[in-house]
Amino acid sequence: MIRLGVDLGGTGIKVGLVENGRILKKGSCPTGAADGAEAVIDRIAALCREVAGEKLKTLSSAGIGTPGVLSADGGEVILAANLNFVHTPLAAELSRRLGFPVRAENDANCAALAESKFGAAAGCRNVVLVTLGTGVGGGVIVGGEILSGAHCSAGELGHMTLAMDGERCTCGRRGCLEAYASATALVRDTRRAMEAHPDSALWRAAGGSEELPREELPREELLRRVNGRTAFLAAREGDAAASAVVSAYIHALAEGIANLVNLFRPEKVLLGGGISHEGDPLLLPLEEEVRALAYGGPIGIPIPPIRRATLGNDAGIIGAALL
């Protein structure tokens, strides 16, 4: 069956016509969140019509993935800060414009559903997806379905404390997984290591592939250029300070994933988001550490493999079309 999937983000809207996990046609436009919820929903509806084209009248429903906290039935986006949505009846308003039912879910939950049906965990009924981006998000699939919870969306994996009274998190709490395993946290820790180690290869790695030698770039510019790859790049060159940053990053992520394994016992754990592209230098030590930490791992109880998500930026559209 052909269905319409919408991936609503803070900066862009993506819409796809999806059949059996394959995107037949897709389109995108800027979100323009500053214009208010009504304008954003108008834009989504227009893009849906454009992408669906002739097929629009054959469609019977659509799904939309959105950032933020949703009510349990998906009827309301209770809060999505970067969309300026507060108690926004997104699904109903989009449904009114399109003329057929629309279901809404948290975007990370959509991505997890897509990966469990057509991606890196195809065929698995119990899956945890952890996305390592600006923040740490994720979704949990239990028995083939999104773990939704009561009242509002479950699966806020990033806001699990690993270090009581540790680093401050965006959610107001301290020591969350997000405060250690997001790209933002990795950048913070890379900069700290640079300040502490003026001779570290981190400074060169931060310079990037520019022609200008490191010496020509001012210190502030190098610190500004640090991103989630910097520490991994310098660690690959054998730099001790960079290796320490990477090890601490992997350790925190392993503690978080071991918690999720103990709680959910999924068949697979998937990593998505920018940092997941580091591949084996991230995945191999991570898997080894999770095996040592997770309950029963040391005595041979099966620990789920940790793999990269494979649907990338399409996961949100494909998952939304499955709602």
Place this chain on the structure above:
Amino acid sequence: MIRLGVDLGGTGIKVGLVENGRILKKGSCPTGAADGAEAVIDRIAALCREVAGEKLKTLSSAGIGTPGVLSADGGEVILAANLNFVHTPLAAELSRRLGFPVRAENDANCAALAESKFGAAAGCRNVVLVTLGTGVGGGVIVGGEILSGAHCSAGELGHMTLAMDGERCTCGRRGCLEAYASATALVRDTRRAMEAHPDSALWRAAGGSEELPREELPREELLRRVNGRTAFLAAREGDAAASAVVSAYIHALAEGIANLVNLFRPEKVLLGGGISHEGDPLLLPLEEEVRALAYGGPIGIPIPPIRRATLGNDAGIIGAALL
């Protein structure tokens, strides 16, 4: 329908005939784990026959709750250290002896199921039960069913790290919820506070209600007598060292429960086990702290109430009968 529920523990076996959450008849006997798995299962079967009596031939199935890690289908107890069970096909062996199908589940999961059907969370479809005993265990109900996971039982709530590289846990890891919120952890921290504060009322509270005045009991004896109530008792008298122990205990438990709220978004969180009997002096500050920590709490997203489990020692039998 009348069903048989078995609650297998490290020291005792309990069996009940259960109808609609009511125990019609029950019996118990020692486990005698040292005699080996075969002998234990023989004992369970004999007790089942005794409790069921005339009803035995009208029964079509039974359920059993057991400590330890089970395979996903409940067919095998992979490991239950205090029962000396290793890869023990408990359900099949009991079924062979009784002549009808038997389903097995982790005991804490059984208790959570019972509480969600007939106890403190009756009518709730999403529930987290945290048991605060010698260890910290628990069970999670998602959509009215036990969260089972793949490979083996999910819901190992006690083995969620709250403090990377913190206090050592029985599971071999550091900083688990169990290492801060179990009675064992509370006793450890109470003793530490006593050593640090020779004049604290904790010493008197540890003495208990004996006729002997505190001074007559040797220091080692007082330290030996510390239990999970000691700090709560002395805190009620306004003792500063005791209050600090209680506050730290509640803080760690609140961090753990906030994590569980963010992950599962249940309708209710229940507390069971010995420490839960402290009641309001535990529950009220705990609920307040969880509301401040859980994602969205400070901006008014509903945070589940925290209540005491009500089925007590019967929860295991009642839950097993529901399997």
